[in-house]
Amino acid sequence: MVRAHNQATAKLAPDQALSTAQTALVQHILTFCQQHWRQPQTAVFVIHGAAGTGKSVVLSHLLAVLQQARQQPDSPFYQGDNHLLINHPEMVKTYKQIAGQRAGLRKKDVEKPTPFINRYAKLQQRADVVLVDEAHLLLTQSDRYNRFDQTNQLTEILKESHIIILVFDATQMLKFKSYWPQQLLTQVLAPYPTETTRLTQQFRVQAGPAIQHWLTAFGTAGQLLPQPQPDSTFDLRIYTDANQLYAHLRQQNQRYGLSRLVATADFPYTLDGKTYYVETENFKQPWDKNMDPNVAWAERPKTIDEVGSIYTVQGFDLNYVGVILGPSVGYDAQHDCLAIRPERYEDQEAFKQRRDVTDPAVMAEMQRQIILNSINVLITRGRQGLYLYASDPVLRRRLAQL
Template structure:
């Protein structure tokens, strides 16, 4: 992986695919060819963050557009009308930047779901094939403020396309107004010919399985033993300022290294800077720049900011330094991590509960999902700092235990054994 690598290059349809990914792309294209003249058909791609869903999706979309816009009228997809939708402004920038350098693609091939739904309903035109990345971000209730007045975006898209290919990961649901689970999805797809493919191979987090196991445990409120020393650089910090200094060093070495935080620090869209503070650490939140050509994760100036779940979801980093904010505490009596929705600053995430019955459980679920997203951004290394003193102390104990165990092992290189300073 070179210093120049970016999310754009990693999602390019010209990326080298593994044999499994190539087979999956071929399967997607074949599914579209088989059903493009049917009344309706759906292909669901499931998988954790980092399993290569977006790369496979965009590569398949590129090949479909090659057939659609090519000269060979004998191909089944020739002349078809196709779109790729994603309900994420930073991801739209990424896809359109990729399209600018690919002759078979157009920037207008990529759109937000609400814009697509409203445009198609106004024109009365039905698309042949619609791809949906991050389908777990689709709205599940009306949102008039953002010009969506129906009840469910996927339900509306299904009315407007013959074939829908969607990426779905319920662990990345971040808001009540887009609150998904497998049961809801299956209920919506009842009666529609549907195929589901699960992706399991991890491409982003280049680590042994114990790293993802630890991350999932933390998101479930459990503190497992820390991952064993390995090439993936996992560290616990007692000082966020030291962690940030090390992230800057990694950025100088490898690029694409950033500080991220749980949404536990005040932030409003009023044009002013807002700051994440933890001990001696003080750095401004990511600034909203919708007109900027580059997504936040690829802007050079974002090294001097703290990223949120909304600016990094769907993107790759090389190293990530994570600040666990005040909404996460540690209970020594139960050895559990507790989530406190009343301390979570993203109050908009909890607005409107719709079909949700257990609101408190759903709030904690949304917070855990957001945590999972930011913890699974890094390819090379993950650094963690907790603001809660009890949680920070417990993590430090676990780090000491790992360090003591490592010191008893032979031939462990210093850069793999790791230090938190």
């Protein structure tokens, strides 16, 4: 049996080998940082890329280099004040684990955006280099729950930083309060010198082009393409029985570790300490409780007995992932595609009203996109395989026909 614990942490470890392209990008960004080091105007470097293209790995290496260089008097980054920000509690845990195990890194170098913004606003000084992972999760409106009173977290981080390195993937936005319309990122960054790159090589999903295309069409556009021929490097299976899916997934967890069951946010869940369940046709398993403050959900062996969500697995690599599509995901027979039903989506926080959006058609499209994004996040978690089940019986039959 391969132990799951610490595999996700190992993936982001600074000593993890980089590809040739990733190595070149790290060096290019370090040159960018040196050119703009403590200049009056904030400079920004944006890394775009789909899930699994190694964006977080690049950031982890950059943080390690910068934090080690701050202790070297002959380095251009000597005594640098650098931070990594991420609006994702599970990823914060992982980065802090890494920092606690590596010389030159400190756990306090990693935090969520709001504490950083509030602290530096009071200090009236700017940090040197701020790396922002999963920047598509940054808030674009005030949020009492996160104690953020301003209107856009990136705008505030720009005020408090000399250099910002951020990674952004528009297909992973999951809530109205962190919704980035197509032109918003461009508008926010317009006043600043900005350089942009895009990572395209897929490092997570070890599948051939046909399966990669099938996953992209399904997760980003809701298209139902014929199921590709079997791929020796990736195990794609569609199930008509959730219990059978779960049994096979547990077998893979025994063999390879880091295999987990996840579901769309279509089943009731409340943060009140009680146990809530994902239930569908003769299947019932508890939602994740995620009570460990230090270890990410995916890395705890006992979570094979739970069902994870987009909020517990976004940004993580699994070996095998089982995905249950809930009632918000049905079948559109007229167009032979997924039918997205926002009224069946149980994550009410995701659709919390925005004061700046009043057009019902725009609102409906935002809701549809968020649910599609959540599907995309879930189906792209597995390195070696995806097991898929639809709770909607009509969609389940159509998927089986593929």
